Amino acid sequence: MTTYAVTGATGKLGRLVLDELLLKANPREIVALARDPAALSAYAQKGIQVRAADxxxxxxxxxxxKGVNRLLLISGNAVGQRERQHGNVMAAAKKAGVSYLAYTSVLNAQDSKLKLAAEHALTEKLLEGSGLNFDVLRMPWYxxxxVGALGPSIEHGAIYGAAGDGRLSTASxxxxxxxxxxxxxxxxGGKTYELAGDQAWTMAEFAAEVGRQADKPVAYVNQSEADYAKTLEGAGLPPxxxxxxxxxxxxxxxGELYSESKDLSTLSGKPTTPISETIAAALKG
Ligand SMILES: NC(=O)c1ccc[n+]([C@@H]2O[C@H](COP(=O)([O-])OP(=O)(O)OC[C@H]3O[C@@H](n4cnc5c(N)ncnc54)[C@H](OP(=O)(O)O)[C@@H]3O)[C@@H](O)[C@H]2O)c1
Structure with a gap:
């Protein structure tokens, strides 16, 4: 029997990983790691072992x-703390004799200029020196x-951003x-996967698709970085x-959120979800 464990199992990605694992493995082979195991009682009822882990x-x-063979380390969300936190998981995995670890990084991590990429790049370097057998799963933006605020965008007929004509390889x-x-x-193990969506899109294409589905004109309004930050603050986001x-x-x-890689559809065995379907699901509510 192989024991598969998933960290961050209470998160939005982690729960979907558990759902997918349940389709592929016996529940007794699955260990969900959570700061608050009670939050995963529905999964415990399905036979998954839920263990406390911080x-x-x-x-x-x-x-x-203990007893885990293959581990998915989902990156934490405490920005500034993550290199140390992920290092703690690696040290414990080494002690426990984990035979494979996959880490969720960010597209093109080592060359990325995204501010959030720095901790992922450092975590990848830690993995290289860890002595573990590992893969890096570099993720695009979700x-x-x-699609979190399509209602107001449709109402005002405008979607704002600062991405110009840049293509985005998002994935659900x-x-x-x-x-x-x-x-x-x-x-x-021993691989770096770039998990891009199959079809990249521009913000103008995104706005046009929202408009098409809502049957109302919706334009993409490209702003300077500073003006877009002000727009987001105006919408209530902390500075x-x-x-x-x-x-x-x-x-x-x-191009910092773009990749031509087809690693994601290869690993999952199916084409990725087009952005039009994600928009449709959001509009349905
Ligand atoms: N690609 C993207 O667009 C994107 C966007 C946002 C984030 N991310 C990254 O991808 C990760 C997964 O995304 P998501 O949507 O599932 O995020 P999420 O819903 O915020 O889930 C984060 C998970 O990390 C766990 N966690 C945080 N600190 C922890 C700690 N000290 N010890 C153990 N677990 C801890 C949380 O546990 P609790 O339930 O106990 O809080 C939760 O399960 C995020 O954590 C972040 O690194 C990617």
Missing amino acids: YDDPASLDAAL SENY RADLAAGAVGALIGSP PVATLLASTSYLAGF
Whole structure:
């Protein structure tokens, strides 16, 4: 029996990974790691083992990884703490004799100019020195990041950004979960996968598709990075978040969220979900 474990299992990606793993493995082979195991009681009822694990608590990681063979390390969300936290997971995985670890990084991590890429690049370097057998699963931006506020966009007939004509290779969380499970179950290790969506799109194409589905004209309004940060603040985002998102959008204009790789559909065994379907699902509510 192979034991598969998933960190960050309470998160939006982690839950989809558990759902996908349940289609491919016996529940007894699956271990979900969570700071709050009670949050996964529905999965425990399906026969998955749920164990307490906190990236900040090495002893909890040592206990949680006992008997685990193959581990998916989903990156944490405590920006600024993650290199250390991920290092804690690696140390525990080494002690536990984990035979394979897959880490969720970001597209083109080592060359990326995205502010959020730095911790992923450092984590990749830590993995290289860890002595573990590992793969890097470099993730694009989630398609879902773009459809959270379609109602006001349709109402005002405008979608704002700073990405110019940049092409974005986003993918849905469900597709990324399927790709991650493909790697967790079948990849030998030693690989860096760029998990881009099959079809990249521009913000102007995105706005046109939203308009088509809503049957109302919706234009893409390209702003400077500074003006887009102000637009996001005006929509209620805290200034540091607005600055980060505006920077990401601006850099997307230079291809920082783009990859031609087809690794994702290869690993998941199916074409990725087009952005039009993600828009349709969001509009249905
Ligand atoms: N590609 C993208 O567009 C994108 C966007 C946002 C984030 N991300 C990255 O991708 C990861 C997964 O995405 P997501 O949508 O699933 O994010 P999410 O819903 O915020 O989930 C984050 C997960 O990390 C867990 N976590 C945080 N700190 C932890 C700690 N100290 N110890 C153990 N677990 C901890 C959370 O556990 P709790 O339930 O206990 O909080 C949660 O399960 C994120 O954490 C982030 O690194 C990617």
